[in-house]
Amino acid sequence: MTVVFSAIKIVVVLGAILAAVTYLIYVERRISAFIQNRIGPNRVGPYGLLQPIADVLKLIVKEDVTPKLANKALHDLAPVISISIALVTFAVVPFGDRISLFGQEVKLQIADVNVGILYVLAFASLGVYGITLSGWSSNNKYSLLGGLRSSAQMISYELSMGLSVIGVVLIAGSLQLDKIVEAQYGWKWNILLQPVGCVIFTIAAFAETNRLPFDLPEAEPELVGGYHTEYSGLKFGLFFLAEYANLITASAIITVLYLGGWQFPYLQDFGLPELLVSIIGVVTFIVKVLCVLLFFVVIRWTLPRFRYDQLMNLGWKVMLPLSILNVLATGAGILLFR
Amino acid sequence: MRRNGQRIIHAKDLSPWQKLYIPEIVKGLRITISQIFKPKFTRQYPEERWEPPASFRGRPVLVEENDVERCVACGLCSRVCPALAIEVDASETEFTKERYPVKFEINMLRCIFCGMCEEVCPEEAIVMSKEYELTFTSQEEAIFGKEKLLMPAERLQDRLEFLRKQR
Numbered sequence: 001m002t003v004v005f006s007a008i009k010i011v012v013v014l015g016a017i018l019a020a021v022t023y024l025i026y027v028e029r030r031i032s033a034f035i036q037n038r039i040g041p042n043r044v045g046p047y048g049l050l051q052p053i054a055d056v057l058k059l060i061v062k063e064d065v066t067p068k069l070a071n072k073a074l075h076d077l078a079p080v081i082s083i084s085i086a087l088v089t090f091a092v093v094p095f096g097d098r099i100s101l102f103g104q105e106v107k108l109q110i111a112d113v114n115v116g117i118l119y120v121l122a123f124a125s126l127g128v129y130g131i132t133l134s135g136w137s138s139n140n141k142y143s144l145l146g147g148l149r150s151s152a153q154m155i156s157y158e159l160s161m162g163l164s165v166i167g168v169v170l171i172a173g174s175l176q177l178d179k180i181v182e183a184q185y186g187w188k189w190n191i192l193l194q195p196v197g198c199v200i201f202t203i204a205a206f207a208e209t210n211r212l213p214f215d216l217p218e219a220e221p222e223l224v225g226g227y228h229t230e231y232s233g234l235k236f237g238l239f240f241l242a243e244y245a246n247l248i249t250a251s252a253i254i255t256v257l258y259l260g261g262w263q264f265p266y267l268q269d270f271g272l273p274e275l276l277v278s279i280i281g282v283v284t285f286i287v288k289v290l291c292v293l294l295f296f297v298v299i300r301w302t303l304p305r306f307r308y309d310q311l312m313n314l315g316w317k318v319m320l321p322l323s324i325l326n327v328l329a330t331g332a333g334i335l336l337f338r
Numbered sequence: 339m340r341r342n343g344q345r346i347i348h349a350k351d352l353s354p355w356q357k358l359y360i361p362e363i364v365k366g367l368r369i370t371i372s373q374i375f376k377p378k379f380t381r382q383y384p385e386e387r388w389e390p391p392a393s394f395r396g397r398p399v400l401v402e403e404n405d406v407e408r409c410v411a412c413g414l415c416s417r418v419c420p421a422l423a424i425e426v427d428a429s430e431t432e433f434t435k436e437r438y439p440v441k442f443e444i445n446m447l448r449c450i451f452c453g454m455c456e457e458v459c460p461e462e463a464i465v466m467s468k469e470y471e472l473t474f475t476s477q478e479e480a481i482f483g484k485e486k487l488l489m490p491a492e493r494l495q496d497r498l499e500f501l502r503k504q505r
Contacts, residue, residue, distance in 0.1 A: 302370045
């Protein structure tokens with residue numbers, strides 16, 4: 001029975017993520033257009049809502065080109081690594097509390113890993129392989145530069161990311177993501193208890209997902225298309241998909257760690273039926289993730305891209321010491337007040 | 339410090355509050371978000387078309403008055419055309435103007451919309467219209483004969499008045 005439920009959860013979550021990615025691209029294009037006083041895609045279907053389908057069709061129909069001197073096997077493998085890691089990371093994200101269906105308690109989380117947050121960090125850092133390999137195997141100097149930048153950037157920001165998470169783990173007393181959410185009962189959201197940690201984690205998440213102030217791996221004015229310069233057709237589509245799937249996962253992780261996950265403040269005290277409480281939890285989670293995603297989009301058109309040395313300065317000289325101080329301060333706080 | 343009307347800010351002059359970056363980012367976000375609600379500049383092209391001013395040089399056309407072209411087939415336009423796009427064959431007619439073009443062809447692939455034909459024309463018979471939508475699927479289609487070039491004078495009033503004012 002648990003296997004059946006797991007299978008259903010996997011299918012639903014996978015479908016939801018893939019649909020969300022296509023529509024996230026639409027929403028991002030539309031909001032970007034609004035920010036630049038344009039209208040954006042509005043031709044395919046009402047309000048351009050069928051645009052994502054047209055985009056996907058275009059990518060499928062396009063010719064798949066591999067450069068003559070590229071390393072064929074790695075060139076094919078790189079997008080597969082990127083996309084599978086982007087999708088796998090979401091497995092541990094709790095998108096709701098328990099739900100009772102047909103007399104059985106189902107946890108709204110695909111895999112309840114007891115080292116949840118470590119799993120997330122481990123897989124987030126594996127994602128760099130896809131990008132670096134694609135840069136290296138393309139046999140193109142721009143791709144290679146993009147790949148190198150990506151690995152340097154991800155490694156530098158992983159440290160402060162991991163250290164900023166320690167504060168959350170100290171407060172919750174567990175590495176399990178659903179325990180971390182449960183610890184944020186009521187208004188005890190970690191964004192209020194751990195503001196510095198939240199800022200550091202969010203900045204690191206921007207760097208990990210290669211989003212705009214930190215999109216050096218694909219900086220189009222300098223590197224043509226960065227690591228995916230030599231990709232076309234469906235392989236390029238996979239990179240695109242991976243980038244946005246990563247974005248969704250990063251938003252979900254930020255929500256879980258700092259914005260209280262599926263917690264709706266004091267919902268349990270209203271005396272609503274159990275099923276309704278679970279559903280409100282899931283909706284709350286989705287709304288919070290959407291807010292974080294919108295934040296990602298708006299930031300993209302607010303901040304200019306960092307220079308490489310500025311990126312490294314920020315990572316090593318500002319974020320790392322700050323996150324270490326944050327860990328010390330959190331530890332002291334817990335010793336004093338608990 | 340100011341240069342070219344722009345204030346130059348050096349990193350060392352920033353206050354600690356500004357060096358925190360976060361408040362400045364929030365300010366930036368406010369500007370970005372306020373842009374979302376401002377009016378858009380996009381023109382929804384096939385539905386919303388642009389009406390060019392009288393000074394616009396669109397495709398050259400032959401002015402048609404009382405169902406007959408003004409052109410007397412002097413061939414000056416063809417001589418002056420820097421892109422060698424115009425070809426005129428003349429013949430005689432019963433009308434008072436005595437001559438008319440049997441063949442008047444403009445190769446729209448060669449035309450560079452310079453308007454010299456219009457400038458040189460003694461009869462004000464060839465003028466630049468406001469039409470800017472030119473599409474063809476073959477080279478043959480791009481050669482416009484008389485049937486495509488003729489345009490009634492009423493539709494060209496704007497341009498004709500403009501030309502008179504310039505004289």
